[in-house]
Amino acid sequence: MSTETSTETVTRLLQRQILPIDRDTDVFPLYVDLEDVKLDTDRFDVGGDKAAKDLNNAAIRQSTSTGRKLHPDQIRSRTALRLEPSQLLSFGTYFNAFPASYWRRHTIVTEVELTVHVTGAGSSVTVYKSMARGHSQRVESATVEGDAGTFTFSLPLKPFVDGGWYWYDVVAGDHGCTVEGAEWTAQVPADRAEHGTVDVCITTMLPDMSAQLLGQLGSTEELQPYLDTVFVMDQGKDKVTDSEYFAPAKAGLGDKLRVLVQGNLGGSGGYARGQLESVRKGTATYAMMMDDDVVCEPEGVIRAVTFGDLAKRPTIVGGHMFNLYSRSQLHSFGEIVQPWRFWWQTRLDGYSQWDLGARNLRSSRWLHKRADVDFNGWFMCVIPRVVLEEVGLSLPVFIKWDDSEFGLRAKAAGYPTVSFPGAAVWHVPWTDKNDGVDWQSYFHQRNRFIAALLHSPYERGGRMVRESLNHQVKHLASLQYSTAELRHLALEDILRGPHALHGELGTKLAEINAFRKQFSDAQLVADRDDLPPVRRKKPPKKGKSDIEIPGRLSTMVAAGLAPLRQLRPVREMSREFPEAELPAMDSAWYNLVKYDSAVVSMNDGSSVALYQRDPELYRDLLKRTIAIHRRFHREWPQLAQQYRDALGEITSPETWEKTFAPWTEGEDA
Template sequence: MTTTAVSPDVVADLAADDLAPGRAVTLLQRVLMPRGADPRKVRALYLDEVRSEKVHVASRSTGHLSAGDEVSFATYFNAFPAGYWRRWTSLTSVTLQLRISGTCRIDVYRSKGNGDVLHALGTTVEGQGRTVELDLDLTPFVEGGWYWFDVTADDGTIIEDAGWYADREPLRPGRLAVGICTFNRPVDCVAALQTVAADPVLDAELAAVVVADQGNLKVRDEASFPEVADQLGDRLHLVEQGNLGGSGGFARAMHETLTTTDATHLVFLDDDVQLEADSLHRALTFARFTDEPTLVGGQMLSLQDRSVLHTMGESVDRRLMKYRSAPYAAVGHDFAHHSLRDARHLHRRVDVDYNAWWMCLIPREVAEHIGLPLPLFIKWDDAEYGMRAGAAGYRTVTLPGAAIWHLSWTDKDDATDWQAYFHARNQLIVAALHSPLKRAEDIVRGNVRADIRHLFRLEYSAVALHLKAYRDFLAGPQDLFRQLPGVLAEVRAERARYSDGQVITERARIPLPQMGQDATEGMVHPPVAKRAIVRAALQALRNNVRPVQDAEGRPQVELPARDAQWFVLAQLDSASVATADGRGVTVRRRDPATFWRLARESVRLNLEIARRFPRARQQYRDSYADLTSAKNWESVFEA
């Protein structure tokens, strides 16, 4: 089945005694069949069926192969990420257990960190309901690599209840609390609760589910809520509070877990994810085998294109204080086009600074030691928590094969919509708390460059929100808790003052452009040479000296989101621009007076940040304990 050349020292077939069950003690991850309704693209996350008929799926744990089928489990959810278990846990071996009915050949392969594939062992199995176990060494995986197995059916074969096991009990107990922060997504939230409640493995590990409901469309009013509430019983903690953002919702979930449950681990989940339930079990079990308490995160698959691994892990550039993909992390890999076997870049172990809170497991002792999240509303709270944990000696591991489906960033405008305020303010707060540099010249230079680029793109509202963020950062940490309940309304009101901050979704209100698409056809090609870039920027500045010809008329052109670049919009007086999700447009109008007012204020405030950063840095660090204390959070919860 495997197309890559195997090692010349192929291990001989195992004897019957070598396959006898009895060594598998703790389930690490189940081998999962796709759901019956999953399209072939999604099935590629579970089965490589290139050389077989479509496997008949009887259940999530049972698959039927026809005679002659060759099926590989070298897939995202079913291969075993041996490199991570080798590096971060106490295990020295792993056991593959399967129950087989029929006659088939099982071959196990392993990969190296560079993607080379080697044959590990193989055997022929025959019988009805026969359980076999194959022991596999974890020693040669320091730099990364996976285990997987292929099955070749000699006749009709049933595979059921397969899984990867440890030969021992975990180092520490495991009682899981699931914390969900939700805002006006009752359908999605209840769907996540149903997934958790329906899983028998999770059910045995589940201590609590804490839902922090911050919206006015209540989870309790969803039609299917009573049924799932009955399934979860007194393990369900539904808490309703005002909208305190993601940080406030997750802080409440953490606080409730620490004060009202005996859970040893808490996993944060976004309310807008689709969940593979075994991901929670995998994260919990991994954490139970680590030598030291470890945060374990799930990776992100794209909700819009479900066979695509959107990101493998995140890190933070401490000098510029920007989050980014971790070094060597694959981005946008489509398993429907390239299987795990064929993707050499997916085999190296990727180390991270933090895990986003779409799915992140936090041990109880870590939360008790380092405190609750910062009161940031949204943005940077997850990164800061991972950085804080790292500074306290607790590692974060983003575990392949543990994942959720989440809306990818390509469908969001969060750098330019109301969230722009939180990006800018919270970046500065986290820099004050975690940057190794005592001065912020690199950060403020980046801020000014970004603001000028937004101004060239006629995104005046984004810059106005940045200016508010700069002022609020300079005001110090003392008002962060007080601002939480009302800050979103302030931000939305400021954004609405500008036409580019007003999204038009009704078809009849979307204005017709003055010119057709041919008007911008030659404008969308970016300047590449340094001289061409400088020339385009100077022309953009000159354009903001001359008056606007028609300040209130129909926009000159209509642009898709991908073409709304600075070198295009800087040549125009107006344009209607599609939002990233394609649901509406904003009308952007050049206004020289606004351009220069915002530009001058950006420069002034960033110079002020550079001058005052050493003192601000000390202020925020002196307030760290107060900003993460349960007592201060309780005062907000009870308000």
């Protein structure tokens, strides 16, 4: 019997040149780039001086764009672009540069071929590469000598161990040119020739946006072979099937679409249902979590699946998130969970809210170092079915931390996550939400603690308990009593243990909303005139304005005095009239602590609330806050063991099946 292994290989398409589907000029910088390269200063040249680093960070944020524009008519098709005579244009962009370091680190691919198709005599194509520190190098070039040319470049991935990209620039000839298309391909083993398929899992309470997303998925011809099933977990009062956009979306997806109606079990309950259906069905290679309120770049789904197919080991492949309202702005280029604080954040040497329309990829040094992450948000995240089968489904936590906890759980089991450049959606940014102080504050607090109990490497959770205490005092001093109460309730519920999570998945939100109604800071008012006007007996001290941001020393003094001030009697006039009116951007704690009452607007700009100081409630909450944090510090090791012992059971398909039983019993097999 022969023991020889097959060395047969086939050509596999990794990535193709694409252009915006809708010709939206706001997103052009993500596909093509007319700007020059103006690389920022290397951080090693800046050094460790704090003032120098602060100055450099400010300089990095400055726009280098000259405002050059591509005319929409220059886009001839999804893959073809027309250049004017002598025009220079770079495809070294988010969607068209090749993220070589990610392929080098995580896949079996060792060399790629770039093939570029150009028409237009005298036009030239030049290939570049960058290194992890951002500097670029010319690799090879070619010129069209007749009317058209097809150029192929062999490009090794060996130099990209720490970071770097490949891309190509085009200069049109005297009569212009058209870049008809470009493909990045690789020779792969024959057993990797076929692409995988994906079950898309969408959890929704927004029927119109969900139906429009389904329409995007169904109308993209190239995507159809990659789709196994599109699951929509409809958890809202208004059904996606009633949307005016649903019928054409259903026509596009056909039998691949399944709408599953169930109660509102939050994002984790919706995604877990999709994961369960995908695992039980067992026909798709991957399950992809996708938010309902996103605009998708369909090509990103294909790229994520392709990357997963060629990964060295089963790998979670996540997409990035761009700002739906500022469409060239990248929310984050890779997120980690900081182990000591146990909080999600952009990687330490990265930046958030990065506008690629202001400073392009080739000019942004930090974007060339490979970003290694702990997890990827479930606004777009492809999970291999084998990973779900081994590590379990989503944690039953309604919303918040389900995605990050799953990433940490998978990582501990040997399955990495890659936030993959070139796969992305547009989504409402977190900065436009108020979820740190509204009803969601309960889930932020409870689920962060649960995730830390499960995965923190520190015996007592590192800084978790102390930071939670500090935040509680801050909310109390800021007159945000509903927030403080919800966060306290979250800690009490954690102490009930992990086995209570499934039972309250469908009831906790209603309990929270009913509980919040008793607090004035939680009672949102759409019309400002429904609240009393601002009046106060004494004017502001020395006429100081709340728009001024205090210095470090002033902030420390304010933090020390704020808890003591809350014990003073309330100014009588403040019970009838608010003492100030603070826009959301100016409602930081160091401003709120000055007042006995204030009208505060919400981050989304839709409403205001009346904050009123209550010394008696403050004393009661502070006493309970100190007591429960002492208990957490004392009992952390035992509580952590309790949650870790139960993790396998509460995330198992069998336990989730029981939770879904009210909506699945009686369904056809």
